Amino acid sequence: MSIRYALLGIISKKPVTGYDVVTIFKQKMIYFWSSTHSQIYKELHKMEEEDLITHQLVIQGTSPNKKVYSLTDQGKKDLIRWAIEEPLKPAKIKDEFLIKTTIFPILSEEEINQLLDEVIEREHSILAKTKEWKEHFHSQGDSDIGTILTVEYGIRYSEMYLEWCKWAKQMIQDKA
Amino acid sequence: MSIRYALLGIISKKPVTGYDVVTIFKQKMIYFWSSTHSQIYKELHKMEEEDLITHQLVIQGTSPNKKVYSLTDQGKKDLIRWAIEEPLKPAKIKDEFLIKTTIFPILSEEEINQLLDEVIEREHSILAKTKEWKEHFHSQGDSDIGTILTVEYGIRYSEMYLEWCKWAKQMIQDKA
DNA sequence: AGGCGCATGTAATTAGTTACATGATTCA
DNA sequence: TGAATCATGTAACTAATTACATGCGCCT
Structure with missing residues (x-):
């Protein structure tokens, strides 16, 4: 709705x-x-x-x-x-990669790293595109506060995700 | 699926x-x-x-x-x-609050701050509960790497959200 | 000649939510 | 005695996805 x-x-x-x-x-x-x-x-x-x-x-x-x-x-x-x-409904996330993460224990280290690299690449490209868009809006003189805030959210989300991936890779290596 | x-x-x-x-x-x-x-x-x-x-x-x-x-x-x-x-499908987020964020320009500063405070409180309580669970799993000797990684994800997500809210509040104040 | 952007829709299917439905045990 | 936990399901509805369907103009 x-x-x-x-x-x-x-x-x-x-x-x-x-x-x-x-x-x-x-x-x-x-x-x-x-x-x-x-x-x-x-x-x-x-x-x-x-x-x-x-x-x-x-x-x-x-x-x-x-x-x-x-x-x-x-x-x-x-x-x-x-x-x-209207009372705020909690955010809903559907992230397949994190389902895959839950079964890391039954995958090989190689398979895990392949998956993580894939997701890192994906997130890098999303982040790059988001930053591009931010510049684009900026250069178009679009100073709508809603846009500014939500684009920043997108950037922070991707950055968080990438840092988590980096941390996860380290964790996997340490455990092995 | x-x-x-x-x-x-x-x-x-x-x-x-x-x-x-x-x-x-x-x-x-x-x-x-x-x-x-x-x-x-x-x-x-x-x-x-x-x-x-x-x-x-x-x-x-x-x-x-x-x-x-x-x-x-x-x-x-x-x-x-x-x-x-199976090729990884991109994550899907459905976050009502960010829809509300896009229409901040037609809301009053008071209304915006009320919404932000509400979401900050919500996220604080989610974060607290997540940290509690992390301790719980830990104390139960649950060292499943999948659980460790995904709980950490949850914590980082909430922390990112809260920092973004703080930044958003500052932005709103500066603009006013 | 082929692909992309503009422009709008419908049909069929699957996924997901909310409400309905029941019933025992345990704890305060 | 009332709420919470354990335990399982169905029915009705709404939301969302994928595929189908069309067609012009512009650029290369």
Whole structure:
């Protein structure tokens, strides 16, 4: 249900198309939420039915038409109500790698190190991309405090993960 | 689908009842996965159908009977195959608070601080509980490397979160 | 000629949550 | 006597994923 408020949050900044919502979501929210275009389009339809958003159809002659969504008064009210009144649900993480970590005792040291190296590489590349995005937003003059805070979260999360991996490698070596 | 391997991982350590699986899951895997007893019992049934686990019924006279599950050879093989062969899926986080963070610009400073304080308190209590568990496992002589690594992950995650919150508060104050 | 970006959707399936349902034992 | 722990399940619903489906314009 929270996906709805993520989308409402995006549209609240400025009117955008469904396609834009998907793009912005993947740029800015990938650090703390996940979704697909398929779910997003469906949720946009539901929100429109419930009068939280409306759209204006923009006919673009040659290129495909697009729907530009914006918040209704009710949508904005509901977004703020949710933010300040709705009790916070605990964060949910689904991290496959840490499941694999729990069974390290039945894997060989070589296999463990291979897995750890893989995840280190992945996290390095995520971190690099996040830092790139941070620079990008910065250079675009995007000083939205929400963006600043959540991008910083993404960077800190990846850094923590990498440090933990380094520590884990040491632990494995010491135990062997 | 990964929930299956989380459960297989638990049962691989020693034969346990469904109830035990639920309990262990909530103690040890809460930092990186989430599920409910309802989903777990269903998955156990499916895994038994597919010959990855079997159970022995233990009749306990007065208290309710229980099913003690253990891995079949096929189950163990599949668990290891998954761990070393199956390509790693990226971690998925669903953190409501960070959605709320994205709309800080339309909230008052007071509302923002209230939200941040709430989340700081929550994270403090999670961290305290995690540290408690770490001591508990330690004192029980549980030196399973999987447990050591994942509990440490939980601690580092909470600490990162708290430091980020502190930094966020400072940012908000500076901006105001 | 092929791939990427823009642009929007539906269908089928699987995963996950919440509520319903029961019942004994143990401890305060 | 009421709450917590042990113990197991099903039903109804919602959320989410993957695959299917289309098509133009632009760049190389």
